[in-house]
Amino acid sequence: MLNQIEGSLGVAKAVALCRPGVVCAYPISPQTHIVENVGKFVKEGTLKQCDFINVESEFSAMSVSIGSSAGGVRTYTATASQGLLFMAEGVYNASGLGLPIVMTVASRAIGSPINIWNDHTDSLSQRDSGWLQLFCESNQDAVDTHIMAFKIAEEVGLPVMVCMDGFVLTHAFERLDIPSQEEVDKFLPEYQPREFLDPKEPISMGAMVDPDAFTEVRFLQERKMVKALSVIERVTKEYRELTGHHSGGLLDCYNCDNATDLKLIIMGSTVGTAKDEIDRLKKEGINVGIISLKSFRPFPYEALKQAIGNTKQVICVERAFSFGARGIICPEVKRAMEGTNCEIHTALCGLGGRAIYGSTINGIVKQALAGKFTEEFTWFDINSNVLNSYLKDTEGVTFPQGPITDSQLQNSCK
Amino acid sequence: MLDQIKFYQTGSNTIGNRLLNPSMRAIQASADRPNGLISGHRACQGCGEALGARYAIDAAMRATGGKIVVANATGCLEVFSTPYPESAWQLPWIHSLFGNSAAVGSGIAAAMKVRAEKNGDAVAPRVIAQGGDGGTTDIGFGPLSGMFERNDDVLYLCYDNEAYMNTGVQRSSATPPSARTATTQLVGEHPGADWGKGKDVPMIAMAHGIPYVATATVADLRDLEEKVTKAMSFHGARYIQILTPCPLGWGCASGVTVTVARMAMETGFFPVYEAEYGKITSVRKIRQKQPVINYLKLQRRYAHLTGKKADPNVLARLQALCDTNIKNFGLLGDDEPQLTPAAIQAYERSNKV
Amino acid sequence: MLQVRLHGRGGQGVVTAAEMLSLAAFLEGHFAQAFPSFGSERTGAPVVAYARIDDKEIRTHEPILEPDVVLVQDRTLLSVIDVFSGISPNGYAIINSADPAEQVVPELCKKLPKGHVLTVPATQFAMEKLKKPLPGAPMLSSLAAATDVFKLESVQKSFQTRYPGKVGDANAETAALAYNYLKEVIKGGANA
Amino acid sequence: MMKKPFATTLDPATSLANHTGSWRTLRPINVFKLPPCNKQCPAGENIQQWLYYAAEGDYEHAWRILTEENPFPACMGRVCYHTCEGKCNRGFLDESVGINSVERFLGDYALEHNLAFKRPVRETGKKVLIVGAGPAGLSAAYHLRRFGHTVHIVEMGKEAGGMMRYGIPVYRLPRNVLDAEIKRLTDMGITLECGRKVEDIEAEKKNGKYDAVVLGVGAGISTNVDIPQGDTNHILHALSVLGDIETSGDVQIARRVAVYGGGNTAVDVARSLRRLGAEPIIVYRRNRDKMPANEEEMDAAIQEGIQVKWLSTIAGAQKDTLKIEKMALDETGYPQPTGEFEELPADAVVLAIGQNVDKSALEKLKDLKMQKDAVEVDPQDMQTSIPGIFAAGDMATSDRTVTHAIGMGKTAARGVNAYLKGAKYEKPAKHEDALFEDMHPWYYTDAPKTVRPELELARRTNTFDEVQHGLTEENAIFEARRCLSCGNCMECDNCYGVCPDSAVIKLGPGKGYEFNYDYCKGCGVCAQECPCGHIKMVPEKI
Secondary structure (H helix, E strand, O other): OEEEEEHHHHHHHHHHHOOOOEEEEOOOOOOHHHHHHHHHHHHHOOOOOOEEEEOOOHHHHHHHHHHHHHOOOOEEEEEOHHHHHHOHHHHHHHHHOOOOOEEEEEEOOOOOOOOOOOOOHHHHHOOOOOOEEEEOOOHHHHHHHHHHHHHHHHHHOOOEEEEEEOOOOOOOEEEEEOOOHHHHHHHOOOOOOOOOOOOOOOOEEOOEOOOOOHHHHHHHHHHHHHHHHHHHHHHHHHHHHHHOOOOOOOEEEEOOOOOOOEEEEEOOOHHHHHHHHHHHHHHOOOOOEEEEEOEEEOOOHHHHHHHHOOOOEEEEEEOOEOOOOOEOHHHHHHHHOOOOOOEEEEEEOOHHHOOOOHHHHHHHHHHHHOOOOOOOEEEOOOOHHHHHHHHHHHHOOOOOOOOEEHHHHHHHOO | OHHHOOOHHHOOOOOOOOOOOHHHOOHHHOOOOOOOEOOOOOOOOOOHHHHHHHHHHHHHHHHHOOOEEEEEOOOHHHHHHOEOOOOOEOOOEEEOOOOOHHHHHHHHHHHHHHHHHHHOOOOOOEEEEEEEHHHHHHOOHHHHHHHHHOOOOEEEEEEEOOOEOOOOOEOOOOOOOOOOEOOEOOOOOOOOOOOOOOOOHHHHHHHOOOOEEEEEEOOOHHHHHHHHHHHHHOOOOEEEEEEOOOHHHHOOOHHHHHHHHHHHHHOOOOOOEEEEOOEEEEEOOOOOOOOHHHHHOOOHHHHHHHOOOOOHHHHHHHHHHHHHHHHHHOOOOOOOOOOOOOOHHHHHHHOOO | OEEEEEEEEOOOOHHHHHHHHHHHHHHOOOEEEEEEOOOOOOOOOEEEEEEEEEOOOOOOOOOOOOOOEEEEOOHHHHHOOOOOOOOOOOOEEEEEOOOOHHHHOHHHHHHOOOOOEEEEOHHHHHHHHOOOOOOHHHHHHHHHHHHOOOOHHHHHHHHHHHOOOHHHHHHHHHHHHHHHHHHHHHOOOOOO | OOOOOOOOEEOOOHHHHOOHHHHOOEEEEEOOOEOHHHHHOOOOOOHHHHHHHHHHOOHHHHHHHHHOOOOOHHHHHHHOOOHHHHHOHHHHOOOOOOHHHHHHHHHHHHHHOOOOOOOOOOOOOOEEEEEOOOHHHHHHHHHHHHOOOEEEEEOOOOOOOOHHHHOOOOOOOOHHHHHHHHHHHHOOOOEEEOOOOOOOHHHHHHHOOOOEEEEOOOOOEEOOOOOOEOOOOEEEEHHHHHHHHHHHOOOOOOOEEEEEOOOHHHHHHHHHHHHOOOEEEEEOOOOHHHOOOOHHHHHHHHHOOOEEEOOEEEEEEOOOEEEEEEEEEOOOOOEEEEEEEEEEEOOEEEEOOOEEOOOOOHHHOOOOOEEOOEEOOOOOOOEOOOOOEEEOHHHHOOOOOHHHHHHHHHHHHHHHHHHHOOOOOOOOOOOOEOOHHHOOHHHOOOOOHHHHHHHHHHHHHHOOOOOOOOOOHHHHHHHHHOOOOOOOOOOOOHHHHHOOOOOEEEEEOOOEEEEOOOOOOOOOHHHHHOOOOOEEEEEOOO
C-alpha cells in the first residue's frame, strides 16, 4: 500500500509487519522516531504479542535484546552514533552468540566534537563486530531491507544491522509502498529459533572458549558470514518476486553497462542524488556507472569484481575514514580488484552531515575523468578557507582551494 | 508425638535433620535436590559462590517446578561453571557480558512472557539474573537499576564476596573498609581499603520500591532458601545479596567458608534482613554475638588488624560499624527495627575522624 | 520537478508544512518528498525545510539550493538570512505578510516575473480559525493558488489526514481563506 | 532438538566429565569417635547409639541396642550412678543429657511392652557354670547365652539378684522391676538354681561337665571394725540390715542410729532406716568432698532429713552415746586424729565401712591367685590364673557398683566365649575420644524461649529417683534429642548440604553419607561444619 510518510514511520511499519516479540528503545537522534512509532503500535494494539521496553541505555537495549533473542523471540532495536558505541560490547556479544537480532543504525557521526548529522563513522566502526551490515539507499529500500533482514538473520544465524542514513532518510517524508501483512507473513514465517533458553531442553549459552577451540569458533562464525552472501541474494530474489520492489541485494548497478571509464561506489542515500547527476552527465555525453554497495558485511568481493568488470577507474565516495590510514571501502575494493589494472580511489566527503549535492558528484566525476585523482585518498569536499583561517595563524600553513590529497596533508606536516 | 517436639536439640540449625518431617528440611537436605549447579565445576576449594549459587538456584527451581532461566554476568561463577566443553548447569543458562546480566534477564523475562502468550501457556518460566558484587554494584549497576525501576519480573542474585575475585582480588564498591585487595594493599599509613567509600546496594534496591529485597549468607541456609522461595512468590523486580566468602580473596582456609560467613552475621558486620516494597519486614537476629575481631582473625585480608601491630583505632571503627548495624537493624533482642536504616557508609562518612 | 524551500522559525510548523506539501502532491498521484534541514534547532531559531514534487520517482536527497518556490512563513527572517538564495529566475516566492509584496521585498519583485512574488496574511488567517500562529496550511494553499501544482482540496485533505477532527478542519478552513484571498489577488482583485 | 553452535553452547551437566577429585591434597573421611558417655560407662553401653534411636521414637530399637551390652536397663535406669552424665559434652553447652532417665524410660518401655530377648539362633552345646546370680553373674550368663552356650547359674541366696536384691533398698529398685528383668534372662533358656552354695568349684565343674566357670560372687560380707563398746549398744552390719529389710520388709533397730561410713551402702542404709521411722545420722571420717557416696544419693539423703557428722570417727560406744573423735585432713586429704572428742547420742551403730567377698570356696582352688581382697584376673578377658575359670564383679575389682559388675560379666562372657573356641579374647581397640573441641556447638544451641522451661523440666526429671515417676515419653524423647551425637553421624545433612562441589552422596535414612572422591576437592567445609566431629581431613597419598 502506498503511503506518503516519514522514513522512520515506514521502517516502524515494516518492523511491525515482521511481528517482533520484543522491541527495545533508548532515545538517540536520528533513530528515535522509529522506536517511538513501534512503541505506539504496541500500545495501541496493532502490534500484538510484543513487549516494548524502554531501557536506560543503549548498552541495556542491546543486552535486553540479547536476552530476548536468546529467550527465543524475534527481537528488534535501533540506535545510532554514540549509542552504537555505547552498546559495542553487546554488539560483538550478540554475533558471537549467533542471535538473529535486527537493529537499525540511523547512521550518524561520532563525537567529539559532538555532531548529530549523518555520516558512516558509527556503523563502519562496527564492521568487525560479526554483524551483517546492509546499507539502504532510499526509504523504500530501508522498508524492504528490514523485512528481508529478519529472514536473512534467522537463516544465517547472525544479527543484522540495517544502516540507513540519519535524517536524510529517517526524517524524509516520501512515497513508500508498504507490503501487506499477508505478503510479509508469507515471506517471513513465524520465528523458529535454532536454540533458545527453554527449561524443557536446558542448554548453557555463552561458554568460555579457550585457545583450543576459539579459532575454530571464529572460523565457523566466518563461515556463516560467507554463507550469508548467497542467503542475501536468495532472499532478495524472493522478496523482489513477491513485492516487485527493486530493493536489497548485495549491490546494485546503475548505468554500469557502458561506463567503462569510471564507476562510482557509493553506500546509502547519496546513491539517489548521484543517479540524478549521472543522468544529467549522460546528457553531456559523459557515461558514468554507479555501484550502490548494499552489503558491506559480508563484503561481496566476487559480485563487486564482476560489477566493476574492466572499468578503468573506480572512485569510492566514502563518508567515513580510518584515522592514520585512509578510506574504509577503498581497500576492500582493491582487494576485490587485485591483479587488475583498475585504478581505485577514495573521495572522502559528506562527513558530519555536510551535504553531498549533485554538484559534489559532478565534481568527483569531472575530476576523475580529468585524471586528477592521482592518489588513493582525497579530502574531496573540504573547505580550505575554514582550514586556513586556523592553520595560517597557528602553523603558517595554508591549502589551496579545492580537494586536498593525502600527500598534501602529509607535506603540510613537514 | 514426634511432631510436637521442637527439634533444635539435635540441631535444627543443621541443613537436614532426620527427625524432621522431610517437608520441613532444607531443600539442600533432599537426596533429589535439583543441583542446578552440579559437580565438576572448576571453582576453588571451598568456594562460597559455588555454594551460594547452588543454594539459591535450587531453591528457585523448587519454587517454580524447575521453570527457571538464568542470565549470568561474567565472573568467577561464569568462568568456573562453563569452560568449553563442560557446563555445570542443569538449567537453561546464558552468559552474555560482565555488566549486563540484569538487562539480559529483562530481555529473557520479556521473551518468556511473549512465548507463553504465543503458545497459550498459563505460566511462563521465571528468570534469575546473577553476578558477583563487581558485576552488580559496579559495572552492572546501571542495567540493574533499570531493571528495578521497570519492575521487570527478574530475581537478581548478587553473590557478594566483596571484591573482584575473577581478575585477582581487586577492590569493588562492596569491599569493606580496611580490607586488603590487590588495589588496596596493606601498605602505607592507612593499609587496606579506604574508609567512607562503597555503596549499599540492598538499600539502593529498596529505594526503588521493588517488591522484595533481602540479604542472606551461605551460613544460614534455611534463611537463604526461605528468602529465595519468598522472592519467587512475588512478580516484579527482586534483589537478594548473598554473602559468599572467597577463601582465596579473603585469605581464609578453604574449610571455613561457612564459618566465616556465620561470623559476619554474628558480629553484625553483615546485617541479614528482608524488605518488601521498600520497607524492612524482618531481621535475622544474631544468635551468639561475637566481637568483630573474631570475624577478622579468620581472614588474612585483615592481617594488619589481628597481629601485634594492629591499630586499635581501626579495630574500634570496625567494631563501631558492627554496632551501628546492630543498632539500626535491631539485630539483637526482640525489638523490630523502628526506622529504615541508612546505608552504613553514611554513618562512617558522617563520623570522619 | 518542482522544488520548494520553506523558511520559518522553530515552532511555526515549517517541517510539518513541508510534509503536508508532499502529502498534498501525493494525494494527487505525484511523487513527492519532504525533509527538514536536520538541525537540533529549538523554538524560535530559523528553520528550513524542503519539498520536491515530480511525476517520477524522486531519487535525490540533496538539500535544495535552487528552489522553484520559496515559502517564507516569518517575514522577520528576511533581514536575517538570504531566504531567496538560488531561487530560480522563473520561480515563485510567497511571504507571510499582510503588506503588499512590493513593499516587503521590492528587490525580489523586480527580479522575478510579475505575479510570482506574493504575500498572504497567513498568520492572520490562522489566528482567525486555528487561534494559533501556525501558518502552514494557508501558505500551502497560497502555493496552490499561485501555481496550481495541486488543488486546495488536496491541501485540506492532507491536514485533515494528519490531524483528524477539529484541528484538521480548522486548518482546512484557514487554507480556504488564504486560497480564496490569493486567487482574488491573482485575478487582480482588491488586494492586488 | 535445538541446533546448537559449536563450543559456545554446552549441554547440561557435562562438567561431570571433569573429575575435580584430582585437585585434592586432603581427603575427608568419616571417623567414628568414642563419645565420652560410652567411654565412661562401666557396662560399655553404646549410649550415643541408643539415644539416636530413642530420639527417633524407635524405643524398641533403642532398647535392643542398649541391651546388646546391658540386659538390665530398667534396673540401671534406677540404680546406676550414671557417671556418664558427668562426662557428657553437652555439659559444656548447657546441661548434660539425662542419659540415665532415658535408659530407665527404655527399660520401663520394654517391660510395659513385654519385650523379650531373642534366643540364640544356634546352640554351641558348650556348658558354662556361673557361680552367683548377682549383676556380674547374670550379665555373664546373658552374654554367654547370646553366644549360644548352655548356661547354668548357682546362687547361694534365696533369689537371684545379688546385691541388686540384697544390697539396694527397694525404694531405689522396686523388686518387680528386678524380677521382670531377671525373668527375661531365664526366658532365654538360662537355668537358675538358688539356695545352694557352691563349695567346691572344681568338683562342680567336673561333675556338671562344664566347659568353663564364671565366678560372680558378690561382696556380701560387711567389713568389721573394732569399736570399743559397752554391751548395751547394738553394733550391726550394713548388709545384714539391708538384707533383713529385703527379706522381712521391716527392721526395728533403734530410734537414733549412727551409720558409720561414707559410701553408697552407708547412704542406702541411712535412707532405708529413715523410711522405717528411725533417725539415722551418718558418721564419716572425712568431709563431703572426699565422700565416695554418689552425690545425688547423698543430696537426697540430706533432703530426707538425714544428718551427717563429718570428720568424725567412732572411738567408742556406750549405752546410748557414741564417743566421737574429731578428725582433720592432712595435706594429702587423709584424715588424722585430732585428740578432740565429743559425744553423740545414738542407740545403735550400723557399720557401713566396706564389704568383702566370701572367699571360702575360692580358698579350695589351689592355683587361684589372689590379690588382697580380690581374685587376680586378666583384665582383657577376666580369666583367673586357672584356665577355664573366670571371675567378675565384686570379687574381681575394687569398683563395686552394679554397673561395673555388669560390665565385667560381659567381658568375662566374651573371655569364656573365646576360651571355648580355643582363643583368647582381647578387647577391641577403642576409637579416639570425641572431644568437645571436635564438635561444632553452634548447631546445637538454639533454645527458643518457649522451649527453655521444657529444658529445665528435662533436667529435673533427670534427678528423679524411685520415689518419683520416670520420664514421660515426651520428656524422654526430648532428652534423647539433646544428645550431641559426639563423634558419630546423626544424619543432619550438613556435609551433604555444605559441599560446594556436591561431592557428598546421601545414602538414605539410616545409611549416612559417602564421599564422592571423583569430585571432592578436599576443601574441608564438610569437616568444619559437621556438628559431631564425624569427619576428619587426612592427607592424600601423593
